[in-house]
Structure formats: structure tokens, C-alpha cells
Amino acid sequence: MDYDVLIIGAGPAGYVAAIRAGQVGLKTAIVEKKYIGGMCLNWGCIPTKAILESAKLFDKSKHLEEFGIDGIDVGKLSFNWNKTKSRSTRITKKLSAGVNYLLKKNGVELITGTAKLGSDHSVYVDDKKITASNIIIATGSKPKAMDNALANAPVAEMETLFSLDSIPENIVVTGNHVSAVEMAQFFKLIDKKVTLVANSSYFLDGLDDHLIAYITKKLVTDKIDLILNDYPEKFVNGELLIGGNKIKCDLLVNCNSRKAILLDSETPLELTERGFIKTSDQFETNLKGVYAIGDVSGKSFVAHVASAQGIYVINTIKGIKSNFNGEIYPINMYTVPEIAQIGMTEQAIKDEGINYKISEFPLSANGKAMIEGNTEGSIRMLSDKKYGQVLGVQIVAANATDMIAEASAFMSIEGTVYDVAQTIHAHPTVSEIFLEAGFDAVDKAIHK
Amino acid sequence: MRYIFNFPDIGEGLEEGTILEWYVTKGQAVKSGQALVRMETDKVVTDIPSPKNGTIAATFGNVGEIVHVGSPLVEIEMEGVFGAEAVAEAQAPVTAPIEEEGAAVVGTMELAGKNALLAASDEGSSKQEPETKPLRKVLATPLARAMARDLNIDINQVTGTGPSGRVTKTDIETYHPTKKSTTPVEQHETYQQPSSAGESITYEPLTQIRKAIAKNMINSKLNAAHMSVFEEVEISNLMSIRERYKTIYTDKNTKLTYLPFIVKATVNALKQHRQLNAQIDLENDRMIYKNYYNIAIAIDTPEGLVVPVIKDADRLSILEIAQKITALSDKAKARKLTLEEMKDGTFTLTNYGSIGGIYATPVINYPQAGILGIGRIVQKPIVKNDQIVVGNVLPLSLSVDHRIVDGGEASRFMNCILEYLSDPVMMMME
Numbered sequence: 001m002d003y004d005v006l007i008i009g010a011g012p013a014g015y016v017a018a019i020r021a022g023q024v025g026l027k028t029a030i031v032e033k034k035y036i037g038g039m040c041l042n043w044g045c046i047p048t049k050a051i052l053e054s055a056k057l058f059d060k061s062k063h064l065e066e067f068g069i070d071g072i073d074v075g076k077l078s079f080n081w082n083k084t085k086s087r088s089t090r091i092t093k094k095l096s097a098g099v100n101y102l103l104k105k106n107g108v109e110l111i112t113g114t115a116k117l118g119s120d121h122s123v124y125v126d127d128k129k130i131t132a133s134n135i136i137i138a139t140g141s142k143p144k145a146m147d148n149a150l151a152n153a154p155v156a157e158m159e160t161l162f163s164l165d166s167i168p169e170n171i172v173v174t175g176n177h178v179s180a181v182e183m184a185q186f187f188k189l190i191d192k193k194v195t196l197v198a199n200s201s202y203f204l205d206g207l208d209d210h211l212i213a214y215i216t217k218k219l220v221t222d223k224i225d226l227i228l229n230d231y232p233e234k235f236v237n238g239e240l241l242i243g244g245n246k247i248k249c250d251l252l253v254n255c256n257s258r259k260a261i262l263l264d265s266e267t268p269l270e271l272t273e274r275g276f277i278k279t280s281d282q283f284e285t286n287l288k289g290v291y292a293i294g295d296v297s298g299k300s301f302v303a304h305v306a307s308a309q310g311i312y313v314i315n316t317i318k319g320i321k322s323n324f325n326g327e328i329y330p331i332n333m334y335t336v337p338e339i340a341q342i343g344m345t346e347q348a349i350k351d352e353g354i355n356y357k358i359s360e361f362p363l364s365a366n367g368k369a370m371i372e373g374n375t376e377g378s379i380r381m382l383s384d385k386k387y388g389q390v391l392g393v394q395i396v397a398a399n400a401t402d403m404i405a406e407a408s409a410f411m412s413i414e415g416t417v418y419d420v421a422q423t424i425h426a427h428p429t430v431s432e433i434f435l436e437a438g439f440d441a442v443d444k445a446i447h448k
Numbered sequence: 449m450r451y452i453f454n455f456p457d458i459g460e461g462l463e464e465g466t467i468l469e470w471y472v473t474k475g476q477a478v479k480s481g482q483a484l485v486r487m488e489t490d491k492v493v494t495d496i497p498s499p500k501n502g503t504i505a506a507t508f509g510n511v512g513e514i515v516h517v518g519s520p521l522v523e524i525e526m527e528g529v530f531g532a533e534a535v536a537e538a539q540a541p542v543t544a545p546i547e548e549e550g551a552a553v554v555g556t557m558e559l560a561g562k563n564a565l566l567a568a569s570d571e572g573s574s575k576q577e578p579e580t581k582p583l584r585k586v587l588a589t590p591l592a593r594a595m596a597r598d599l600n601i602d603i604n605q606v607t608g609t610g611p612s613g614r615v616t617k618t619d620i621e622t623y624h625p626t627k628k629s630t631t632p633v634e635q636h637e638t639y640q641q642p643s644s645a646g647e648s649i650t651y652e653p654l655t656q657i658r659k660a661i662a663k664n665m666i667n668s669k670l671n672a673a674h675m676s677v678f679e680e681v682e683i684s685n686l687m688s689i690r691e692r693y694k695t696i697y698t699d700k701n702t703k704l705t706y707l708p709f710i711v712k713a714t715v716n717a718l719k720q721h722r723q724l725n726a727q728i729d730l731e732n733d734r735m736i737y738k739n740y741y742n743i744a745i746a747i748d749t750p751e752g753l754v755v756p757v758i759k760d761a762d763r764l765s766i767l768e769i770a771q772k773i774t775a776l777s778d779k780a781k782a783r784k785l786t787l788e789e790m791k792d793g794t795f796t797l798t799n800y801g802s803i804g805g806i807y808a809t810p811v812i813n814y815p816q817a818g819i820l821g822i823g824r825i826v827q828k829p830i831v832k833n834d835q836i837v838v839g840n841v842l843p844l845s846l847s848v849d850h851r852i853v854d855g856g857e858a859s860r861f862m863n864c865i866l867e868y869l870s871d872p873v874m875m876m877m878e
Contacts, residue, residue, distance in 0.1 A: 323610070387594040389617075414589030414617055 003029045005317060006123055006132035008115040008263060011038020012045075012303035013294025014138030015099050017310030022106025024318045029109040029132070031125050036103075036110075037096045038140055040303045043159045044179075046095060049334050050088035052182060055079070055189035056336055066373065079190040081167050088162070117265035121289055134289050134317050137269075137277060138310065141258035141295035143175065153235035153252045161253065168250030169193055172240055174232065175255030176203050177301075178333045181215060183255055184224050185335050194224045195247050199231040199256070206331065208345040208394050210380060215339065260296045272298055281324075283313050305329050328411050332401040337377045340404035343392035343411055346382060355385040359417070359440035361433045363397055365447050368428040374398035381417070381437040388416035388441065395433075403431055417441035451500055451524045455487075455515045464516045471495070471698055472504045472522070481778050483703050484522055487515070494802060495703060502526040588615035595620045600653050657752040668814035673850040676809045677858050681866045682830055682839045689872050697767060706842070707745070707799055708770040710822055712875050713868035715741045715762045718795055721861040723853050725794050727815040735852070744793030744813055745773060747780040748803065754780045755813060757793040766876075797822065806843045817852045820865070821845035842869065 005021045007014045010032035021028040035042040058079050064072050103110055113125040122131045146155050156164065158179075171187040173180050174197045181204070184196040196219065204212045219226045230243040232252070239246040260276045262269070270278040270286035276298025283291045291313050294306035305326060312324040333339040349356045363369040363377040377396035384391055393407035410419055420438030425431050436445040455465065465487035472484050483495035485507075502524040509515050586604050588596070592615045596603040599620070606623045608615035654662070668674075686709055694704045718725040718741055726737045741762040744755045756776040761769060779785045796813040801824035810821040823843030830839030844865065848858045868875040 387591055387598070389591045389594075413614075414591035416590045416594060419590045 001121065001131045001133050003027050003109075003130070003132040005029075005134045005136065005314070006031065006130060007136045007138055008117075008123065009038065009138035009140055009294070009296075010036050010099070010103075010110075011138060011140045011294060011306065012040045013140070013306035013310045014038070014136065015103065016307040017136055017138065017293065017314050018108045019102050019106050020311050020314040021317075022103070022108045024314065024320070026314070026318060028107070029111055029130070030103065031111045031113060031115040031123070033112075033114050035096070037092070037099050039142070039158075041092055041095055041099070043162060045303055046092050047088040047162060048158070048179070048182060048186070050091050051084050052186050052189075052334050054084040054087065055186050059189045059336070063373070081190075082165065085162055115263055117263060117267075117269070117287075117290070119266045134291065136310070136313060137263065137285070137290065137292040137296055138294045138306070139261040139263055139296045141260050141301065143254045143256040144259045146174075146252070146254055146256075150232060150235050150240075150252065153232070153240065154250060155252045155254055157254050164251075167192065170248040170250045171195070171253060172197060172232070172247060172249045172251070173253045173255055174199055176200050176205065176257055177255070178204070178331065180255035181219070182334055183253055184219070185222065187253075188222050188224050189336065193248070195227060195249075196224055197227045197230060197232060197242060199229075201229050202257075203228055206345075207341055208380075208392070209347060211339060211341060211394055211396070214396060215333075215335075218335075258295060258301055260298060262296070274298060282316055283309060299326060300329070302329065302331065325412065328408065330401075330404040330408055332404065334401060337374060337396055337398045338400035340395045340400040341393070342404055342407045343390070344382065345392060349382055349391055354391070356391065357383050357385050357417075357441055359383065359437045359445070361436035361440060361445055361448060363430070363433065365436075366428075366430055366433055368430045368432070369397070371428065372398060372430075374430075379433040379437045381420070381434075381441060383417045383441050388418055390415055390417060390420065397430055397433070399430060403434075406431060406434055449526045450505055451502065451526055452520050453484075453499055453522050453524060454518050455496070455521045456517070464514050467509050467511050467513050467515060469511060470507060472498075472507065474504055474506060476504045478502060478504055478524065479701065481774070482701060483698065495705075496521065498522070498524065500524050500526055586615060587612055589617065591617050592620050599624055602656055602659065605659075655751065657754075661752055664814065665811055668812050672812045672814055674809070674812060674847055675850040675853075675855070675858065676845055676847045677855075677862055678807050679844045679846070679862050679866055680841050681844065681869045682832075683825070683842045683869055684840050686869055686872045687840055697770070702767060702770050703774050704767075704770050705773075706825070707773055707797070707822070708766045709872060709875070710797060710799075710820075710865075710869065711743050711745075711758065711761055711769045711773075712766050713865045713872075714743065714795065714797060714820060716868055716875050716878055717861055717864035719762065720864055721857060723857050724818045724848065724861050726817050726852060728817075728849070728852050738794040740794065742792050742794045744796040744816075745776065746796060746798035746800075746813075747777055749780050749783070751783065754785060754790070755793065755796060756780055756785050756789045757791065759792075795819070801825065801843070808845045810845060810847045812847055812849055814849075816849075818846060818848040818858075818861075821847070 004026035005028045007018050007021070007028070007030040010018070010030050014030060015037065018028050018030040040046065058077065061072060061077055062074050100110070111125050111130070116124040117135070118124050118129065121133060121135065122129055123135060143157065146153065167187070167190065170193045172195045173184045173187070176198045180196060180198070184194050187194045204215060216226065227242055227245070232240040232242050234241045235249065238248060238250070240249045240252065262277070267287055272278050277285055277292035277296050279285055279292050279297045283293050283297060285292050293309040293313055295301050299309070300306070308324065309326070312322055315322040328343055330340055330342045346358070359381045361379050364375045366375070369375045369377070374397065377398070377400070379397070380394045381390060382392040383389060390407070390411055393404065393411070395403055397403060417438050420434055421442045423435065423438070425435045436447060439445045440448065467485055468488050469486040471486065472478055478484065478498040478501070480499060480501050481497045484498050485496050487494055487496055504522055505525045506523040508520045508522065515521065587608060587610070588603050589610065593603060595617065596606070601620060601624055603615055606615050606619050608619050610616040610619070686706070690704060690706065690709070697704045722737050725741060726735055729736050740760055743758045743761040745758065746753060746755050756779070758764070758769060758772045758776070764772065776785070776789065779789070793813060793816060795816055796819040798810050798819060799822045800808055801822050804824060806823045806826065808821045808823070810819040812819050821844065823845065825840055825842050827838055828841050829836050830841065832839070844862065846858060846862050
């Protein structure tokens with residue numbers, strides 16, 4: 001065998017697994033077609049959040065007077081897409097170089113090319129045969145391609161968005177999930193006319209109904225047109241035909257639901273109904289010694305879970321006993337305000353017949369939120385009535401995506417509302433809303 | 449402040465006792481735990497220790513007199529105790545004192561976790577020296593702790609599968625699968641009498657110590673192949689030796705009972721019969737012979753049986769063994785034994801005779817190879833030089849793990865002990 005571990009795909013699942021494998025002393029190689037860091041680093045998590053940050057700042061700059069800053073001529077403010085892109089590229093390049101460095105530092109061999117799965121623990125990279133005791137497929141996913149009927153439309157994939165020189169006026173975003181909402185809001189923040197077409201009945205599937213209701217309302221306030229349960233049929237004369245409506249469209253952004261990026265395999269890989277690679281609880285495929293992690297296994301579609309899966313699989317290969325709890329992980333939306341959710345939704349709790357309690361606290365009563373001028377939002381904590389175990393947390397707040405980490409920590413150690421209430425939180429902070437929600441669950445919030 | 453100590457109810461339903469011997473006289477300083485008087489009841493011959501520190505102001509009753517439970521035994525002048533403190537002292541409950549608190553007919557209780565040693569209540573002795581260093585707190589998630597409390601599970605007994613062995617919700621559920629159901633179900637309905645009949649049954653949760661005892665007992669019974677052998681030994685020689693030195697050592701604040709002699713005899717016998725000081729390791733197909741002699745002593749406490757260990761008993765004199773027994777026994781009663789003092793016994797003695805009982809079939813303190821039960825000394829006719837005379841007979845009951853110890857070896861071991869006890873000088877010689 002050439003390697004102990006061969007990893008295909010250098011996204012957050014693959015590259016983290018590779019570093020971990022190197023750290024535990026496995027002879028490791030990673031095959032990547034194009035981008036170190038994968039979608040996450042190159043046209044997903046990182047760059048989209050970078051441009052969102054620019055857009056948020058652009059929007060906030062219009063209200064600087066409220067904070068006592070004079071001299072800004074709001075009429076003269078403009079959003080420079082190319083500078084925004086350059087800033088984003090600088091960040092991704094720096095991070096990509098960092099990943100490269102870490103791979104080298106941990107003795108991981110980087111092989112550039114397209115991989116094909118052979119038989120008997122072998123992989124062909126551009127016809128060169130490589131053998132490895134363990135093979136990990138981490139090829140990721142991409143949004144489902146637009147219908148052929150829309151071939152004439154100005155379609156932008158996330159990957160190609162960053163090669164546009166300018167952003168036109170009328171934007172249509174298709175998709176049902178977090179990234180579609182984020183992108184719709186991005187274009188709106190830079191003053192474009194935006195329509196979000198949720199082309200299935202699974203709009204924001206997996207989020208709590210309470211959050212879905214909030215987001216739907218927020219889209220209306222933001223003046224983003226939302227079309228649910230419909231799909232663009234045709235593109236004629238600069239207009240999309242959607243369920244009898246004609247919508248002006250200069251750019252059609254594809255944030256559709258994701259499909260696995262599969263690789264060729266001599267022995268067919270068993271797939272799920274939805275076309276992802278079928279794996280055991282240990283992420284092993286139907287082929288012995290061949291694992292699939294990250295989006296391609298369809299078990300989750302977020303980078304942080306993919307990385308956790310990668311570490312878990314390497315531990316398993318190395319014989320290090322570790323647990324994988326794939327149920328408790330944050331789902332973040334980098335909108336304005338941010339939205340974060342972890343654990344069970346209220347629907348799921350009801351379905352399980354658990355006797356539960358909801359404790360809530362609004363940001364409008366939080367000092368730091370007022371200071372920052374971000375009083376929109378709240379925390380909502382769902383706990384079981386018997387022992388007070390925190391089952392789910394939902395936060396709407398300017399920094400919700402960072403704040404949710406506190407919930408991750410106490411939920412991963414099966415914390416209860418008593419623990420939350422007894423944890424001293426610094427004042428003034430937005431995180432004090434955790435304390436309040438804890439008190440609200442145990443007895444009564446102090447400041448409510 | 450003077451304190452009148454009444455003859456306590458020492459259990460076993462006795463109502464009166466006969467004074468056999470006074471260990472103290474008027475004006476003598478006594479310490480708490482020091483033997484005051486030797487009493488004989490219809491079941492036990494026992495020393496009654498002082499409940500307080502102080503000076504004996506008066507003793508009530510002469511040798512041979514019968515004292516009823518609740519009648520005064522001694523009056524103690526407690527120095528430096530005045531006013532409210534004195535009243536509190538005087539009103540403090542006195543636990544029944546018995547010589548070495550004898551034993552139960554059973555062996556074990558080695559590792560039962562902190563709670564087993566220091567169960568819930570603190571019984572008035574709270575402001576003494578800081579509690580012995582607790583065992584490392586078991587890692588558990590807050591939810592697991594809440595569940596364990598609710599389900600009355602000792603979380604120390606649960607194996608944790610979380611990071612660093614943390615006990616999680618799943619572990620609690622695995623440990624106690626029957627309690628998984630969240631809806632409380634009224635159990636034992638079939639035992640309930642019609643309400644007019646009143647409460648005929650009381651349900652009480654098991655204490656930690658009781659759970660540990662139950663677990664260890666059944667573990668022993670399920671794993672060891674119990675076999676018992678009974679013997680009697682005439683110990684007049686030993687009695688006279690003890691009588692001779694008892695008073696001398698009482699002045700040195702040492703209770704010289706029969707037990708230290710029996711410990712010595714046992715250790716000497718163990719040295720010659722290593723099968724009895726061993727354990728079997730079936731997993732690795734081997735015997736483990738111990739080249740040290742840690743004698744565990746079963747002690748009966750109000751909370752239940754505890755079995756502290758006299759470490760390296762072979763290196764101690766009989767006097768030192770006696771002191772050790774007193775110390776361990778006092779600690780056991782005060783629930784101050786540390787885990788260290790309960791660990792690593794190699795053979796166990798159970799002195800049930802101090803409470804009552806001639807023969808027994810003691811349960812082995814698993815994984816040890818044997819346990820020696822000491823019965824009550826009885827006067828009975830024996831044949832000596834073809835004459836029937838009055839003998840002082842000590843009955844002994846030995847249980848062994850028949851997987852380790854063959855019948856012949858058990859009998860040879862027993863013979864060895866009998867020899868030492870009937871001719872005590874021999875055990876000093878060796």
C-alpha cells in the first residue's frame with residue numbers, strides 16, 4: 001500500500017481529516033481537483049460571508065449619524081463590488097495558504113488531479129494508480145443545475161458569481177435554504193431589486209417554525225419578494241416566467257438544493273434515495289475500507305459537521321475511541337440580524353412527546369444590544385420540564401452565529417436550564433440573554 | 449458539668465445485663481470510646497465504652513449486680529464543658545456501644561464509593577476535623593446527575609462512556625433501563641392493603657451502604673464456590689493470658705480482647721497455608737498469591753456492615769493489632785473510615801460471637817479465598833485427661849472458596865489456628 005489513508009477532496013471534511021491523519025501518524029495523501037479548502041473556502045462559507053460583511057457595513061454606514069458621526073453624505077455612498085471581491089479573495093487566499101501549510105506541516109502529500117475509485121483499495125488519479133489501506137471520499141456537493149429550459153437565462157453559480165465584474169439591478173435567487181436567504185439579503189443590502197424563489201415546499205426545512213415565520217416576515221420588511229412553491233419555467237426577453245408571473249431578471253443566482261458530487265468507481269458505490277453515498281454510522285460505504293464524509297454522504301450540509309465527521313473517521317481508522325454526536329450542531333444564517341439554531345426544534349420536541357418549556361428573552365431589553373443599535377431579535381430556549389435539559393436554542397441577534405457557541409457547549413455536556421441560570425455572564429453583553437432565558441426557564445427572568 | 453451515662457440498649461432485645469468487671473474507678477480519667485465496664489447479657493459478653501471524655505465521678509453497681517437498660521452506669525464529670533454546650537452534650541444521642549461492634553455473619557464491603565462510608569447524616573458530630581478527603585468526584589453531565597438523583601441511582605456506580613469517562617444520559621438509561629419510562633408508575637400495587645387496614649408495609653429507598661453490601665454479597669455468592677468447616681477450640685490458656693495482661697494494657701488505653709490473638713493466629717496460619725491468602729485469576733489462568741497479610745475485620749455499624757483492613761498484620765504485635773482494631777472500629781462507628789482503610793484485604797475475620805452466634809457460614813469477602821467466623825465463647829463440659837471438666841470453648845467457622853482451597857487444605861489451616869489458640873505461647877514464639 002502506498003498510503004495508510006487517501007482522501008479525495010480537500011474541503012472542510014477532507015482537509016481536516018488529512019491534517020488529523022497526519023497528526024496521528026498515518027501516512028496520508030489528499031487528492032484535489034482544483035481548490036484547496038473546497039467550496040467552503042473558495043466560494044462558500046468564507047467568501048459569501050466576506051461580501052455580506054461589506055454589504056452590512058454599507059447598509060450600516062447609512063445610519064452613522066445616529067451614532068454621532070457627521071460628514072457622511074449618504075447620497076454619495078456606493079458599493080464597490082470589485083473592491084469587495086478583492087477583499088474576499090485576499091481572505092480566501094490567506095486561508096487557503098494556511099491550509100496548504102498545515103497539510104505540509106503534518107506530512108500530508110497533496111496530489112492535484114481528478115480521482116477515480118478503483119478496486120481493491122486503489123484510486124486512479126489521472127490514470128496513475130495509487131493504493132491506500134483506507135480511502136475517504138469527501139468530494140462535497142453543489143447546487144442542482146438549472147433546468148435546460150433556463151439555458152438562455154443569465155445564470156450565476158456561486159462559483160462564477162465571483163468572476164462577475166458588476167452586479168446588475170434585478171436579481172432572482174433560487175433555493176430553499178439558508179444560503180439562498182443570505183444571498184437574497186446580500187443583494188438587497190446593496191440596493192438591488194431581489195426576488196427569492198423557493199422552488200420546493202421545503203423552504204428552510206429543519207429550522208424551527210418560529211424562525212421560519214420570523215424570516216418570512218423579515219423578507220417582507222426588507223422588501224424582498226418571496227415566491228414559495230414555484231419554479232422559474234422560462235426566460236423570455238429579460239424576464240423569468242414563474243407561475244404566471246413575469247419577473248425582471250438580470251441575474252439568476254443558483255442556490256438550489258445540493259446534489260452530491262460523485263466520482264467514478266469501478267465497483268459501484270451504493271447510494272441513498274436522494275443520490276448521496278450511503279454510509280454506515282461509522283461513515284463506511286458499501287466498499288470495505290472506503291468511507292464517505294461531508295456533503296457527499298448527505299448526512300449534513302454544513303462545514304463544521306463535515307470536519308467533525310473527518311476527525312471521527314480518522315480516529316476510527318487509527319483505533320482511537322471517540323463518539324460522534326451528529327445531532328447537536330449549530331445552523332447559522334449570516335443575515336441581518338443573524339440567526340442561529342441548535343438542537344431540537346419545537347416541532348421535533350412535540351413529535352417525541354416530550355413535556356417541554358419555552359423560555360424567551362427579547363434583545364430590546366438588553367443593554368449591549370441597545371448600545372450597538374441592534375435591538376432586533378431574541379433568544380428562545382426549549383427545555384424538558386422534568387430535568388430541565390436544554391433541548392434547543394434559537395437566537396436572532398446581530399452576532400447570533402457566534403453566540404450560539406455557548407449553547408453548543410452546554411448542550412454537548414447535557415446542560416440544564418439550572419446550569420445556564422447559574423452561569424455568571426459578563427455585563428454588558430448580548431450573551432446576558434442566555435442568563436435571562438435560563439432564569440425564565442427556572443423561575444422568572446430578572447429583566448423581563 | 450456532670451453527665452450520667454445510662455446502660456444503653458445494645459439491641460438484640462436485651463433488657464438487663466450483669467456487671468462482670470469494672471475497668472474504671474471513681475476519679476479515673478476516661479476518654480470517649482474507652483471501655484468502662486464488662487457486661488454480660490444472655491447473648492453477649494461485651495465491654496461498654498465511655499460515650500464522653502471526662503473523669504469518673506461515680507460508678508453504679510457492683511460486680512455481679514444486674515443493671516436494667518436505661519439505669520445509670522456511671523457519672524462522668526466533663527471538664528471545660530459548661531452552660532448551653534453542656535446541655536447540648538448531655539442531650540446528644542448516645543449510640544449503642546458494643547465491644548468491637550462485633551460483626552454480622554457475612555463478609556464484605558470493600559469498595560462501595562464515598563457515600564457508602566460516609567452516608568447522609570452527620571449525627572451531631574459535624575464540627576470535628578474536616579472530612580476525610582473525598583474521592584475524586586465522578587465526571588457526569590448535569591442532566592445525568594439530575595436523572596441519577598431522581599432515579600435514586602448512585603452515580604459513582606455508573607460506567608461513563610462520554611469523553612474522559614463522563615457519565616451521560618445514555619449511561620444512566622443503560623444502567624437503569626427500567627426507569628427509562630418518564631411517566632411515574634405506581635408500583636407494588638399488589639402489596640397495598642385496603643386503606644382501612646392502615647400502613648402495613650413501609651417502603652424505604654436503599655441506602656448506599658445497603659446497596660453496596662447487597663452487590664458484594666451476591667457477587668461473592670455467584671462467583672465463589674463456598675464451603676464451610678466448623679471447629680471448636682478450648683481456650684483456657686488464652687483466657688488466662690488475656691486476663692493477666694488486660695488490666696495492664698487497659699491502663700495504656702488499649703482494649704485487649706480476644707480478637708487480636710485470633711488475628712495473630714490467623715496470620716501465622718496464613719503464612720503456612722498460602723492458598724488461603726490468595727485469589728484466583730481465571731481470565732489469565734493463574735493464581736495470585738499475596739505475600740502480605742492484610743486482615744479485614746467485619747464491623748457492624750448502625751448503617752450496616754463495613755470491613756476495614758489491618759494492613760501488614762504480620763508485622764504488628766498483638767498489642768499493636770489490638771490498638772489498630774480499636775482505632776478502625778471507632779472510625780467505622782464515626783463513619784470516618786477512608787477508602788484506603790477498606791482496601792486490599794487478603795483474608796477476613798468476622799467476630800459475630802461478640803453479638804451472638806456459635807456457628808455460621810460466613811460469606812467470603814470476594815475475591816479473597818477465605819473468611820473465618822468467630823463464635824461466642826461458651827463454657828461447656830469437655831474431656832480433659834479422661835475427665836469431664838468445664839472448658840471454655842471458642843467455636844470457629846471457616847468458609848473458603850473451594851475453587852482455590854481444597855477440603856484438606858482448609859482443615860489443615862483450621863488445625864493450625866486451633867493449635868495457636870489452644871497454646872498461645874506458640875504464636876508468640878513464631
